[in-house]
Amino acid sequence: MTKALTGVRILDFTHVQSGPTCTQLLAWFGADVIKVERPGVGDITRGQLQDIPKVDSLYFTMLNHNKRSITLDTKNPKGKEVLTELIRKCDVLVENFGPGVLDRMGFSWEKIQSINPKMIVASIKGFGPGPYEDCKVYENVAQCTGGATSTTGFRDGVPLVTGAQIGDSGTGLNLALGIVTALYQRTRTGNGQRVTAAMQDGVLNLCRVKLRDQQRLAHGPLTEYSQYGEGIPFGDAVPRAANDSGGGQPGRILKCKGWETDPNAYIYFITQAPVWEKICDLIGEPGWKTHPDYAKPAARLPRLNEIFARIEQWTMTKTKFEAMEILNKDDIPCGPILSMKELAEDKSLRATGTVVEVDHPTRGRYLSVGNPIKLSDSPSEVTRSPLLGEHTDEILRQVLGFSDHQVAEIHGSGALDPPRKQAAE
Numbered sequence: 001m002t003k004a005l006t007g008v009r010i011l012d013f014t015h016v017q018s019g020p021t022c023t024q025l026l027a028w029f030g031a032d033v034i035k036v037e038r039p040g041v042g043d044i045t046r047g048q049l050q051d052i053p054k055v056d057s058l059y060f061t062m063l064n065h066n067k068r069s070i071t072l073d074t075k076n077p078k079g080k081e082v083l084t085e086l087i088r089k090c091d092v093l094v095e096n097f098g099p100g101v102l103d104r105m106g107f108s109w110e111k112i113q114s115i116n117p118k119m120i121v122a123s124i125k126g127f128g129p130g131p132y133e134d135c136k137v138y139e140n141v142a143q144c145t146g147g148a149t150s151t152t153g154f155r156d157g158v159p160l161v162t163g164a165q166i167g168d169s170g171t172g173l174n175l176a177l178g179i180v181t182a183l184y185q186r187t188r189t190g191n192g193q194r195v196t197a198a199m200q201d202g203v204l205n206l207c208r209v210k211l212r213d214q215q216r217l218a219h220g221p222l223t224e225y226s227q228y229g230e231g232i233p234f235g236d237a238v239p240r241a242a243n244d245s246g247g248g249q250p251g252r253i254l255k256c257k258g259w260e261t262d263p264n265a266y267i268y269f270i271t272q273a274p275v276w277e278k279i280c281d282l283i284g285e286p287g288w289k290t291h292p293d294y295a296k297p298a299a300r301l302p303r304l305n306e307i308f309a310r311i312e313q314w315t316m317t318k319t320k321f322e323a324m325e326i327l328n329k330d331d332i333p334c335g336p337i338l339s340m341k342e343l344a345e346d347k348s349l350r351a352t353g354t355v356v357e358v359d360h361p362t363r364g365r366y367l368s369v370g371n372p373i374k375l376s377d378s379p380s381e382v383t384r385s386p387l388l389g390e391h392t393d394e395i396l397r398q399v400l401g402f403s404d405h406q407v408a409e410i411h412g413s414g415a416l417d418p419p420r421k422q423a424a425e
């Protein structure tokens with residue numbers, strides 16, 4: 001069976017997390033992804049957070065499945081020639097270098113266009129045009145500057161970053177969509193184009209409900225926030241909402257049986273209006289179904305702390321999984337707080353390929369996340385990440401068509417040797 005992106009060749013200049021997320025997705029959909037890495041060093045994540053000495057880290061292996069690796073010093077004159085040939089042979093160049101790096105390498109958009117007018121050049125940067133456009137950015141910087149951090153955490157605590165890599169992996173997703181959209185447009189126009197995705201933009205986009213709340217503040221307090229019921233006035237910016245629901249149906253994290261010793265014995269409980277009467281019956285408060293202080297959603301808003309405290313009395317008598325089962329029978333939206341251990345051991349996630357076990361020649365077997373997007377006619381098999389430069393000769397010969405003599409010349413030129421200047425760890 002062919003894959004959705006069979007025949008699409010990607011020149012992958014990405015590193016760390018944001019860009020590799022994008023090209024890994026494209027590889028899962030069948031694109032031939034050729035990762036260009038600095039000789040001797042490679043993607044810096046190969047050596048970061050290593051759990052096994054001298055073995056590609058899980059950080060790297062979990063972001064670079066289904067790719068091929070070529071090492072090339074793109075600052076070496078011969079290396080530039082090879083890169084020029086790669087640009088001719090590929091459909092898309094993806095990069096997430098620091099601002100200006102590609103230009104300094106001698107491969108500006110104009111130059112790439114002159115080599116291959118059909119090429120799509122896709123870039124992730126920390127910021128879009130503006131005062132910060134020249135800044136280097138990592139995940140938490142994007143979370144902080146995109147509105148996630150100021151709105152995450154407890155009102156009286158410091159701002160918090162989240163464990164979900166919304167700046168890196170979130171922006172990688174955006175870029176992947178931009179690339180396939182540009183590829184689709186190219187089928188009509190025949191032309192390449194630039195695709196750019198800024199991490200700040202991606203995070204802010206994911207924080208749209210907070211921008212919504214910022215505007216609602218002008219018209220009065222945010223009644224679904226706990227602080228409203230607690231009588232604490234709102235300031236002029238959206239406050240941190242702790243675990244209050246970000247939508248119109250109030251929700252909280254509530255303790256379940258075992259919470260005293262298990263840090264994840266909790267459940268997220270949503271008091272969705274259509275199932276309110278069932279909730280009342282379940283927790284032993286049938287009178288709340290008709291009582292004017294509790295019967296209607298608006299009446300409940302100033303009393304959410306009291307209501308959730310009562311519901312928690314019930315959830316504390318059940319494990320999070322028992323509560324989930326009981327609540328789902330009544331269509332009451334809820335979710336147990338699952339630990340990474342529980343997710344890693346979840347059989348259904350293995351069955352769908354959302355969590356996969358991969359074999360690696362130097363690491364052995366390890367767990368990874370698989371493709372979260374399922375296509376019925378383009379299933380994703382997750383294959384291991386490449387070793388550094390594993391496919392250099394294969395790509396020089398098969399993709400670029402170089403002869404034995406040319407390959408030997410490239411080897412002799414120093415283009416495959418480590419460059420002198422390397423980015424700091």
Ligand code: CAO
Binds near residue numbers: 016039136
């Ligand atoms: N051959 C020769 N040189 C190479 C090379 C190759 N194959 N590949 C990379 N290099 C060089 C580049 O030319 C550049 O050198 P110069 O600075 O002399 O031009 C250098 O290596 C890499 O520069 P960089 O700025 O991309 O790398 P860094 O480690 O200093 O910064 C990061 C990393 C992530 C902060 C920066 O790339 C960045 O801001 N990227 C955009 C935002 C982004 O994607 N961030 C997500 C990171 S994941 O949290």
